[in-house]
Amino acid sequence: MSDRKNNMNYVGIDRFRLAAAVLVIAIHTSPLLTYSKTGDIILAGILARTAVPFFFMATGFFLFQKKDEMFSYKRFFLKNIRLYAAAILLFLPLSIYAGYFNQSPFFPALLKDLVFNGTFYHLWYFPAIILGTGITLLLLRLMPLKAALPAAFALYLIGLFGDSYYGFSSRIPLLKGVYDILFQCFDYTRNGLFFAPLYLMMGILLAKRKTLPRRHCTLGLGFSLVLMLTEGLLLHFYSQPRHDSMYLSLVFCMYFLFQLLLHCKGSAVRGLRRISLLIYLIHPWCIVLIRGFAKAVNVQDILVHNSVIFFLTVTALSVTISVSANWLWNLRNSKLPEGNCPNYLKASLLTEEAAPDQRSRAWAEINLSNLRSNLEQIKQLLPEGCEVMAVVKADAYGHGAVPISRELQVCGVRAFAVATIDEGIQLRKSGIEGTILVLGYTHPQNAGFLIKYQLIQTAVDHGHAVALNDAASQIGEAAGRSNEAAGRIGAGNKIRIHLKIDTGMHRLGEAFNHIEEIAATFRMPNLSIEGMFTHLCVSDSAHVEDVAYTKRQIENFYRAADEIKNLGYTIPALHIQSSYGVLNYPGLPCSFARIGISLYGALSQENHELKAMTALQPVMAIKARIAAIRELDAGSEVGYGRQFMSEAPMRIAVITIGYADGIPRDLKGGLVLIGGKPAPVIGRICMDQLTVDVSDIPEAKQGGIVTILGRDGDVEIAPEQLAEKACTITNELFSRLGGRLARIYISK
Ligand SMILES: *Cc1c(COP(=O)(O)O)cnc(C)c1O
DSSP states (O other), rough: BOOOGGGGOOOOOOHHHHHHHHHHHHHHHHHTTTHHHHHHHHIIIIIIGGGGHHHHHHHHHHHHHHHSSSSOOHHHHHHHHHHHHHHHHHHHHHHHHGGGGOOOSHHHHHHIIIIIISSTTTTHHHHHEEEEEEEHHHHHHEEEEHHHEHHHHHHHHHHHHTTHHHHTTTSSHHHHHHHHHHHHHOOOOSSSSTTTTHHHHHHHHHHOOBOOOOHHHHHHHHHHHHHHHHHHHHHHHHSOSSOOOHHEEEHHHHHHHHHHHHHHHHHTTHHHHHHHHHHHHHHHHHHHHHHHHHHOOOOOOOOTTTTTHHHHHHHHHHHHHHHHHHHHHHHHHHHHTTTTTTHHHHTOOOOTTSSSSSSOOOEEEEEHHHHHHHHHHHHHHSSSEEEEEOOOHHHHHHHOOHHHHHHHHTTTTOOOEESSHHHHHHHHHHHSSSSSOSSOOOOOOGHHHHHHHHOOOOSSSSSHHHHHHHHHHHHHHHHHTTTTSSOOOOOGOOEEEEEEEESSOSSEEEEEEOOOHHHHHHOOEEEEEEEOOOOOOSSSOHHHHHHHHHHHHHHHHHHHHHHHHTTOOOOOEEOOHHHHHHHTTTOOSSSEEEOGGGGGOOOOOOHHHHHHHHHHOOOEEEEEEEEEEEOOOOOOEESSGEEOSSSEEEEEEEESSGGTTTOOOOOOOOOOETEEEEEEESSOOSOOOOEOTTTTTTTTHHHHTEEEEEEEETTTEEEHHHHHHHHHHHHHHTTTOOSSSEEEEOOO
């Protein structure tokens, strides 16, 4: 059994989406028909039938992943209904042209189409995903997956005998009678009732289980493909299938294919999901357009009557339109102002090839590949079942909360922690999904925003929990009144909570031995306690007493959890460690580890021993420019307060960065790098500038680049070194970087 955790970005799934969309075009254009009838059956009638079940499985797969987090089915359904409505409108002109509104009786036909058939031939997919998900959820609510799966399979069998096996069922009068009635309600059985639930459920199953080893998947897929070809060809040649969407062996094919895709590794390509959806959506329009065009300029013989060329042209047009639309979408989104961080906007448009900023005055280079590599390093240290909760408070320690979280989300991180509710809302508005935990105090009057943006709030103690519970109850009552419903709060209005336990830091948290207060919190009707956590205060220290203190903190926390469990409450997600906790106390059984500073490739302070444990790489480099070069005589004084006096003639450079950009004013013995050589900081650091001695660096010239943090040639200034010279820790250094400092994102 191999572990799916290692390829959380699901590249295989994403790439196959594109292939599946093209296979759907093949179904609707029959590429091989000009050359071979059998070839066409094999490609369009059998192999391409993997496409739609794949989409169902992918939906089920991700549906489950999201289920236990911030995920709302309401939003899922609304999204798909909206998409369906848009698709209906998009194809309205074609429906009108095809005489859709001339059929009679009209309204029963419309209802049938809306729920089952789709109002245009490929649009059945949307009602199928909506109805199918509804049925799947219903089955799973009624029974465990073990029983729901056979139930969905039974539905599939009913569908099968109305589809490719209809040749058999139509010969049995009783069966034929039943199907005649069914076909009054819909045109085909490959719909949301009989076709979708099984594949959706298989997707859910595979999200829960570990995947089979790759070799088994390959073998299984090969074997079931042969089986499906045999089944499909026999059915096509020896019976009269009513349709050819459903085969028995297709189920096995999909089971192995999907797992094989889960094994794929590689870097994720953004936008494939949207592009493949667009291809699926618009290709019938492309078919019509190309036919129309061929007719207009009289090239039907080449363009339409040759099935391969027709297929290729339709595919090329659909892909081009979809990729362009996706590009426009990204452009629009990256131009939307996002909170108060205008610098990311231009930065997030930079691609992998982008050179360091050509014109900026002072900037932070954020290396996303180092971020990815740090994430992998940290994951190695976590025990099975423990996930990274990325701490992206204080603008991701100055690295830019939105772009950092987006990158981590692409890498499979599904939990984030912030310090304030505003930081949480900013992430949500930027499309970050999954758990977002607010670590700090939130005023109960802001409870509505917690619910609206599906944020998880830390209850900082029992009193805070009481206040939040009351606030949620008022919101529930208000909602109840406006619905003219009973005053009881619905599940949708509960505040999601992680309860903080104080085990010795004496900052936030209900005391670990106040079991009565903790248990009371679990009973509060308007709170949903989804987690319980504590924070260690000396986990960075190797002193004997500190180690003992930390061990006591950990014991106290687990003891409190045990007592709560003994009182009959379900233990929610537990978490204890931050970066140092994971490095010094690895292996604690927890659901999450809250990782901040080490994700950014730094420790708070220099610690060679701990650094050697992992190969963390600093994510940030800070650069600025030389504004001017000055030649000074001996005895010249430099800067505010005349703090520096030259002993001999010297050459100095004025650098375009100062304390307003976050360079600490009391940096002692600071260095910057120019041309791979260290240049000592002299005189006082100003708000927007600082001065350095470049007597030994003849190549220093106006406009040249200066490295304040990071590597230049063979020399590197590590974050821990810079922090030490500023008498602080890297956490403070990073998080105080100014908003004026541009952030440039690179990924190589
Ligand atoms: C900031 C913070 C973290 C992250 O700590 P690092 O040392 O940066 O990993 C974890 N937990 C809490 C409660 C925090 O406030």
